[in-house]
Structures are given as C-alpha cells and as structure tokens.
Amino acid sequence: MSVSSLLSARYGQQAPAVPEAWSPLLDQLLTHRSVRHHLPDPVSDAQLTAIVAAAQSAASSSNLQPWSVIAVRDPVSRARLAELAGDQAHVAQAPLVLVWLADLARLEAVAQAEGLTHDALDYLEMGLVGVIDAALAAQNAMAAAESLGLSGCYIGGMRNHPESVAELLGLPPRVFAVFGMTLGQEDPAQSASVKPRLPQAAVLHHERYRPVAEQQAAIASYNESMAAFYAQQQMKVRGTWTVHSGKRVATPEALTGRDRLQAALQALGFPLK
Secondary structure (H helix, E strand, O other): OOHHHHHHHHHHHHOOOOOOOOOHHHHHHHOOOEOOOEOOOOOOHHHHHHHHHHHHOOOOHHHOOOEEEEEEOOHHHHHHHHHHOOOOHHHHHOOEEEEEEEEOHHHHHHHHHOOOOOHHHHOHHHHHHHHHHHHHHHHHHHHHHHHOOOEEEEEHHHHOOHHHHHHHHOOOOOEEEEEEEEEEOEOHHHOOOOOOOOOHHHHOOOOOOOOHHHHHHHHHHHHHHHHHHHHHOOOOOOOOHHHHHHHHOOOHHHHOOHHHHHHHHHHOOOOOO
16 A cells, blocks of 8 residues: 555545655554454464564663563453453454553562562552553554554453452452453454544644644544544444544543542552552
8 A cells, every 4th residue: 555545544634745754664553453353363472472572672661661461362251351341342252362451569579579668659650650651562562463464452441340350360459451452363354444543733733732722623624534434434423523522521421430440540559649
C-alpha cells in the first residue's frame, strides 16, 4: 500500500500531504488495527519470547521496570477473563491473552532485600510510573507482534473488576492488571479495517496548547470521516463521534465499573497518596 493510501486510511478526508520523512516502520505502524477475530493457531513460545524482548526494550523510568506481563493460554482462564472484561468474546477466542501489570511488588522485595524502607511505593507517582511503563512496554509488544504477522486488540475491560482479575491470576499486593491484549493470527474471513483518527490539527500543538475552540473544525471533519467509516463497515453506531465520546464520559455509570477503580487499587495495595 502506498504512503498516500496509508495516510488516507488513517485520516480520511483530512489526510496530510505525504511527508518527505518516511520509513518501513511507519508503514507498519500506520496499518495497526484492533483485530477481534483470530484463527485457532497458537502463538508459539518463540514468538512470545521475541515479543517480550521488544517489550523490555521500551523506555523505563529510572530503569525501575515496574511492570510484568502474564501470558494466558488456558481456555478456562481466557473465558473467565472475557467475562470479567464485559463479556468480550474475542478474549476467550484469541489463542493468547497478555495481561499487562503495574508491578510494584518486585520493587518492594528489592528494597527489603537491601534493608531499605519502601515508603515511596505508597504514592500516586509510583503507581503512575507502573502504569506508564506497562503501557510503553505493551505498545512495543504490539508492534513486534504485528511485525511477526500477528494481530490483536487492547482490553481495557481488565479494569472492570480488578480484584477478581487479581484473584484469578494470583496477583500479590502492589500488582494490578492495567489492561489486556489479545494476540493471534487474524481470521481472513473477518478482517478488520484501519480506523480513522482525529486530524493532526486537533492533536498537534506548536509551542503552546491551542484552545479547544480552535480544534472544532478538525473535530467536525473527523465526525464526517467516522460516519463514512461506520457506513463502510456497516456498523450501527448512533450519532457522531462526538456524541459517542460525550456519552462515554457523561456519567460514572458509563465507566462500566471503573468508577470505583481508586478504591479497588487501594484494596490491592496501592494507597495512591
């Protein structure tokens, strides 16, 4: 696919001109899609090793590496994770689910082994570091998986019932599931399409943040691009992207259980001072 076609798929009507700067890696990144239908073929141990090596090559704050990942292949466990994540069938169907963890338990053990206290782990900053590092590692992992011919989808529903996920996976205190990731070979009979993103005029700022009011034209254009995408995919989405997004943040109930996330994390050993 040409660079122009890649940009058109990603941005719709607001695709930028083909930049002079480009690389094969950009070709791959722009073709990322959320794939929810997989063949039953397993993800091999060799593939998993390569994917985790890529994940561990991501940046880490102060090289603390406060994350871990659990590879879940057992169908019973995948089915339970699917249920906890809001009955997402593709979690049960994918041959591999990676659960990405903010893991402060290892740092606690390291400090104790050195005869040190670990009071800083009780603070919001360290919780954020765990989440950020896990996300950076996971993005590397997804890119690596796609380079190996695999595909997948992030599963934020792991945060719907954090305590139950922790119990299922045997997580100790100071560890929680930030999100999941399905991986496998895409089912060609149910292939996914690239979803348009907001125009760069809405997300790219130079020197200082541009007021949201100045982003409205770009947002209106994006509504049109998403309407075309919904029609092409025969998706029965009511209203525009702004309506959909507005409803997603309208009430605590729209968070599908995650409105109690602070209390859940505190119960799992994250005081978040």
